[in-house]
Amino acid sequence: MAQEMEKSYNPSGFEDEIYKFWLDGGYFRAEPDPDKKPYTIVMPPPNITGQLHIGHALDETLQDILIRYKRMSGYCALWLPGTDHASIATEAKIVEAMRKEGVTKEDLGREKFLERAWEWKREYGGRITKQLRKLGVSCDWERERFTMDEGCSEAVKEVFVKLYNKGLIYRGNRMVNWCPHCRTSISDAEVEYEEQQGHFWHLLYKVKETGEYLEIATTRPETMLGDTAVAINKDDERYAHLHGCHVILPLLNKELPIVCDEHADMEKGTGVVKITPAHDPNDFEVGLRHSLPIVRCFTYDGHMTGAADVAAYNELAAKGNLAENEPEVLDCGKYAGMDTMQAREAILEDLKAIGALKEVKAHTHDVGTCYRCHTNIEPMVSKQWFVKMKPLAEPAIEAVRQKRTQFIPERFEKVYFHWLENIKDWCISRQLWWGHRIPVYYCDDCGEVIVGKTAPDACPKCGGKRLTPDEDTLDTWFSSALWPFSTLGWPEQTEDFKYFYPTSTLVTGYDIIFFWVVRMIFSALEQTGDVPFDTVFIHGIVRDELGRKMSKSLGNGVDPLEVIEKYGADALRFLLVTGNSPGNDIRYSEKRIEACSGFANKLWNASRFVHMNIDDHDVKNELPQTLTTEDKWILSTLNTVSREVNENLNKFELGIAVQKVYEFIWDCYCDWYIELVKARLQSEGDDAQNARQVLVYVLDRILRLLHPFMPYITERIWQTIPHEGETVMLAEYPTYDEALNFPEAADEMRRIMDAIRAVRNRRSEMNVPPSRKAKIYIATKFTKTFEDGKSFMQKLASASKIEVADSFDIEGAVTVVTADAKLYIPLDELVDKEAELKRLTKELEQVEKRLAQSEGKLNNQGFVSKAPAAVVEGVKAQAQKEREKIALIKAAIEAFK
């Protein structure tokens, strides 16, 4: 790797090279090491169809910071990467691509389709992981997994069979969310609600027994063909006389019972509800309670059923294959074959013609849509596989209550509990081809259901050889739910599994708590008897400059690869972690990324300065025997920062940690320390050499502290300075060291820095250019400190000459007062006596005001007796300083008069 540093910071010129250096060195590799503690993160697997977007960048950056930090802190740190087959999303993409070629799934057949899908996976599956590398992610690529690889598939089958044998997986006709576009069922979590403009259509159903008309409001009139009852509330006096009566369903002229059910809300609408058990979740429940027929009038691709559908049903019935709750199928006659929207229009027209449509009212409501294609969900009764959730949810709730897994920030626990406490059974079968096939076979002869990891040779019940495998695949989240342990070799008790499991931290966005986090926790508890991770670290989403979600339709997405190209991965990473607190969203802005890049540039140039001073000398990366005050100050400050950064990182306060590193580098190291030692560096002998060593030593620690956040630039610079070891990645992360704590020296330095700042301030107010040097007289009780600091005052406070004494008797000079000294700057021709007096008086007032505050506290009996001693002492010392300063200012005012 290059040992020189180019004049300007150009990240695109070295980031790829450094990534290759890390890979070649095998530094990302984690092997179980009994002498170390494990720290494990499993990467949330991105979809194989996906392209890297800014959300991934945030997620991966946070993980990489944690894993690099832990690795440098002596842990055996494993970050396990992988990708997700994303059944529904991938299948949709492939079908779409095929559609452009004029080919359908059915044309191709299952086997050929899957071949094509695997091809797709080979082509695109690597794309996203290549893109991830650009970010500098230090995951163990040798352990890369895929949710449909052999091991993960084995785990899926294992879990399915175990849950089935335990009675926690069952098959049945239930109400599910059906996506007519994807032509598959989806789980409750996959339904997204969108506000849509709709109508209430008020229909009139005639009561057979009394001849009166019941007014019934509906938002989906096309479902009326599937009505099998009308419900009223038993306490509703308006309809008490109708108990046991019937209505005549318009258009079909079918007689339907009037039932009493709590679902009918007297407060809502007319209090009468039409019941369509096949196409509404609530109505389905009502149907079950009253043993109503279930009549299906929609096909699974969103059209009205017809004669052919009825024939198919009859065929099934003839075979005796009708299951519990199997919906009857209606021949919708003139409406058959229409899509539901066409049918709605036609039915409304016909209802209107017979006077059964009373009125129409506009109505906005939230409608469930498919989270993938945003087609309106059609609730349908359908035969699917389900996971019984109650028995799995309870231990998952308990584990988090006991803090066996902790949420950061904690508030997301509530979301978690609320979801699990109200959970319904999980529909896991999908009418898709790309995915884990459900490990179930049906005997063609006796109908026996055979569940097993491998295909049986014959039916264990009747010995029949004709067996049909289940056509369906599993919800993609079924396999990702096992990710923390399936990737470590489970169900085998591998070395990896024993060492790295349970994992340590799961990093993810709040948007997939339901999809993923919840399911991992209950699956892990059930399968491994342990929680899958100690901590769930939740982050927000990245929004655009205006605070909007980034989306394709808005075209406001930021391509992380373009940002990396332009500013470097380090700048992007820095942007994503700075000023970010757990669980909160962040905004991307061009201005901010420029500032981040500017910081990298600053570090680059400071390092170049160090090089200018060490390259012709033999400089060791260790502290010299003799340390000056400024050395002790920077070391002491570094020491404090190191301690705090560790504390913050351990509390997942990454934004605060990086802010402290930033401030130390820019404000302490660059703006002060480098300036302070410039003079020494110009001198000859030990003094200069010592300065070089401290300069290098501190830079080395800076690079280590910053490395998890900005891995590339820190490695690039670290390689050019004297160091031990192969890579900064494996250098020890700085921690607090009592031997480097120099409180007295730090105080001395602060006194001088205060004085320098005060002089600069005064000069600036008076518009004196730095080139105009002036003599400074320093009256102080810290004479030694200021004697020692003379050279700093000269250089940084534009002093031509300095004199230090207990006091001076000077008239007509500009006066500057700090807590520790009074400084006179004789700038005779610039001194405006009036202005000086005014300024001093103003300052006096300010300090007196503050003293009054301090004294107020000290005179407050409650404060003195109840506040901690240290706080009281602090205020006392403060008050004393203020008194001294007041005395100094008063003296200065006197001198002017």
Add this chain to the structure above:
RNA sequence: GGAGGAUUAGCUCAGCAGGUUAGAGCGCUUGCUUGACAUGCAAGAGGUCACUGGUUCGAGUCCAGCAUUCUCCACCA
């Protein structure tokens, strides 16, 4: 209907085991070709920490309420 977040400088956001004078970046003003960096240096202006109460010796920080706003969940015949 339920839950949660946000509300701090012109803008974007940090801060909060409650404790000297509330911070940063950007923007703004003034002065600097300071031997690493003009992607810079120095100095400065700018804030009753949404509002009302409460707890406390002491409250951006804790509690209650209220307003505005965003998000999630549920429901909607």
